[in-house]
Amino acid sequence: VAGSMSKSELLGFEAIPTSTADTVSVPAGYKADVLVSWGDPIFANAPAFSQQNNADAQAQQFGDNNDGMTFFPLANDRALLAVNNEYINDEYLFTHSGENISADDARKSQAAHGVSLVELKKVDGRWVVNPQGRLNRRITAYTEMAMTGPAASHSLLKTAADPSGQKILGTFNNCANGETPWGTYLTCEENFNGYFASEKTVTLGKTYQRYGISDSDWGYDWYKHDERFDVAKHPNEPHRFGWVVEIDPMDPNSTPKKRSALGRFKHENAALTVNDDGHVVVYMGDDERGEHLYKFVSEGKYDPSKGRANRDLLENGTLYVAKFTGSDDELKGQGEWLELTFGKNGLTPENGFPDQASVLIFAREAATQVGATTMDRPEWVAVHADNKHVFCTLTNNKHRGVKDSQPLNAANPRTKNPYGHIIRWAPTQGDHTQATFEWDIFVMAGHPEKQSGLMAGTDNINKDNMFNSPDGIGFDRAGRLWIQTDGDYSNEGDFAGMGNNQMLCADTQTGEIRRFLTGPTSCEITGLTFTPDSRTMFVGVQHPGAHFPAGGDGIPRSSVIMITKDDGGVIGT
Ligand code: FEO
Numbered sequence: 001v002a003g004s005m006s007k008s009e010l011l012g013f014e015a016i017p018t019s020t021a022d023t024v025s026v027p028a029g030y031k032a033d034v035l036v037s038w039g040d041p042i043f044a045n046a047p048a049f050s051q052q053n054n055a056d057a058q059a060q061q062f063g064d065n066n067d068g069m070t071f072f073p074l075a076n077d078r079a080l081l082a083v084n085n086e087y088i089n090d091e092y093l094f095t096h097s098g099e100n101i102s103a104d105d106a107r108k109s110q111a112a113h114g115v116s117l118v119e120l121k122k123v124d125g126r127w128v129v130n131p132q133g134r135l136n137r138r139i140t141a142y143t144e145m146a147m148t149g150p151a152a153s154h155s156l157l158k159t160a161a162d163p164s165g166q167k168i169l170g171t172f173n174n175c176a177n178g179e180t181p182w183g184t185y186l187t188c189e190e191n192f193n194g195y196f197a198s199e200k201t202v203t204l205g206k207t208y209q210r211y212g213i214s215d216s217d218w219g220y221d222w223y224k225h226d227e228r229f230d231v232a233k234h235p236n237e238p239h240r241f242g243w244v245v246e247i248d249p250m251d252p253n254s255t256p257k258k259r260s261a262l263g264r265f266k267h268e269n270a271a272l273t274v275n276d277d278g279h280v281v282v283y284m285g286d287d288e289r290g291e292h293l294y295k296f297v298s299e300g301k302y303d304p305s306k307g308r309a310n311r312d313l314l315e316n317g318t319l320y321v322a323k324f325t326g327s328d329d330e331l332k333g334q335g336e337w338l339e340l341t342f343g344k345n346g347l348t349p350e351n352g353f354p355d356q357a358s359v360l361i362f363a364r365e366a367a368t369q370v371g372a373t374t375m376d377r378p379e380w381v382a383v384h385a386d387n388k389h390v391f392c393t394l395t396n397n398k399h400r401g402v403k404d405s406q407p408l409n410a411a412n413p414r415t416k417n418p419y420g421h422i423i424r425w426a427p428t429q430g431d432h433t434q435a436t437f438e439w440d441i442f443v444m445a446g447h448p449e450k451q452s453g454l455m456a457g458t459d460n461i462n463k464d465n466m467f468n469s470p471d472g473i474g475f476d477r478a479g480r481l482w483i484q485t486d487g488d489y490s491n492e493g494d495f496a497g498m499g500n501n502q503m504l505c506a507d508t509q510t511g512e513i514r515r516f517l518t519g520p521t522s523c524e525i526t527g528l529t530f531t532p533d534s535r536t537m538f539v540g541v542q543h544p545g546a547h548f549p550a551g552g553d554g555i556p557r558s559s560v561i562m563i564t565k566d567d568g569g570v571i572g573t
Pocket residue numbers: 086175176190268287379
């Protein structure tokens with residue numbers, strides 16, 4: 001395709017080279033400023049950032065490791081930015097690197113997780129944080145929320161502290177996001193397994209193993225001070241995480257709602273679209289090697305004239321999982337959505353599914369039961385502005401073609417897939433509720449200088465736009481596809497010439513991809529949202545590893561970056 005690739009009319013900026021510098025770079029004519037960083041005060045009387053801050057301070061400050069985010073306009077000069085705070089880094093959160101954490105340390109860690117809702121105001125034409133904003137809110141790992149939908153009140157969700165099975169404390173490992181046409185924010189719980197552990201050595205059954213839950217956590221040590229994270233003592237607590245949570249950002253007193261109808265897995269984002277017939281459709285990736293890609297279709301229909309009366313459309317509906325098949329042509333084929341409904345497709349008591357709640361709580365096992373395709377870590381999904389094409393990043397998968405359970409398949413055709421790819425599908429007749437679709441691979445990242453065949457990448461990859469591990473993606477209003485990376489930034493060997501993690505911009509009509517932004521040392525670039533006029537773009541720098549953004553000997557702090565064009569124009573033109 002490369003030779004015939006016509007020059008994109010959508011992409012108006014000069015591509016930038018790779019970088020290994022500890023800074024953010026953008027094209028000539030653009031500017032990138034830090035809007036807000038981990039630990040910045042977001043309430044009027046909140047203390048300033050210091051590594052010595054305690055739990056109470058952190059609960060009034062911007063959370064750590066910002067990821068997915070959504071810009072909600074309030075007026076021309078007022079807005080609310082909802083931002084996920086995925087996780088923490090012990091070595092930066094504490095002065096003592098997280099050794100032998102105290103009860104206050106554990107609470108501080110929990111307070112650095114969740115979601116930050118931050119009002120912005122325009123001062124001299126530029127957006128700044130407004131600590132006086134009445135919608136400012138922190139949602140943390142201990143904020144009370146409600147379980148809704150078919151799994152609410154199920155025995156698998158009941159705990160000693162919550163015999164109702166519908167009152168859950170907190171959300172954490174909030175990876176990416178989504179938003180609804182009725183004005184709510186969706187935050188997605190990803191690697192929740194990493195927070196459960198036990199003082200005792202215990203062997204947990206296969207429904208735990210499938211989600212990576214064991215008696216050792218990923219080092220957070222919450223179980224030492226908050227008993228509900230001791231999985232031996234409270235084995236149902238892990239069932240209460242791994243969900244999509246819906247938040248009403250316009251009511252700081254509202255109770256966030258976990259939406260069980262969307263299934264329990266390691267959620268990346270929630271790409272919501274309204275089908276032509278009014279059904280609300282949500283596409284969702286489960287980011288783990290060999291896991292699956294899902295679709296939810298609401299039972300009810302969206303009616304724009306009903307406003308907030310649409311607000312419970314995610315409470316009930318049908319969940320599906322994708323099966324991809326190949327064709328005579330390489331890198332394209334057909335697909336089918338397999339229904340995950342109790343009593344259908346072998347989801348029966350004999351196979352371990354006594355009811356619909358079990359199907360949803362153990363969605364991964366249900367997906368295996370119905371014969372879903374194992375994927376190369378499905379991360380973000382994005383629906384094109386035409387509402388007829390959907391894209392998903394398959395970030396990488398070192399197990400592909402290596403583990404017997406993850407053989408090569410048409411949609412995941414590369415052994416170990418070190419560079420990742422972006423798959424695209426078109427629902428039959430442009431109808432997102434249809435059971436079938438056609439797919440192709442929009443881009444296979446690779447290294448055309450060092451590799452050959454599939455490892456070189458598709459024709460739209462060249463020495464000037466190489467990258468690896470596509471992760472965050474999103475379309476702007478004009479239909480530009482923004483691609484963010486979370487990959488190998490060694491700039492050596494198979495990744496030589498790729499530099500730090502970055503953001504690129506693609507014209508999905510012509511296939512052209514240009515590098516727009518390079519991030520600081522060791523970071524990943526993740527999270528994107530725009531103002532309605534597309535003249536300010538917000539982008540996340542997560543887990544920088546040197547001294548960004550302060551420089552000098554400052555400790556690194558994850559930050560939201562604000563990109564503007566010097567001539568005030570639309571970003572990307
Ligand atoms: Fe939180 Fe799969 O990235």
